[in-house]
Amino acid sequence: MGNDMHDQTMMFRAKQDDIVAASDILHTVYGALKEKGYNPINQVVGYLLSGDPAYITSHRNARSLIRRLERDDLLEELVRFYLEGHPSQSELK
Structure with a gap:
């Protein structure tokens, strides 16, 4: 019961290059969707889900x-x- 793999927290670390690429891609996709008259947020959420x-x-x-x-x-x-761009209510106090 104690050493079950499901009880342990896994660590995940993204490489800095992946972060930049994801940001650039999201901005490009957002712009393209907007230019074509789509709601970019809805379309990206649909894709992600x-x-x-x-x-x-x-x-x-x-x-x-x-x-x-x-x-x-x-x-x-x-x-x-x-999360990095929007402080929680407790951080604002």
Whole structure:
């Protein structure tokens, strides 16, 4: 019961190059979706949840770009950006 692998926390570390690439790709995809008249947030969420690249336009090579990275890398970049850019209520006090 004590040494079960499910009880241990795994460490995950992204390389700095992966972080930059994910950020650049997300910005490019966002711009391409917006240019084509889509709601970029909804489309990216649809892609991240389903893995279906049809949510991303091929305009400006966005579909090909977003598929260069694993969805977990994209999610990590989104979580990092949000949490590092938005202090919690307790940090504001």
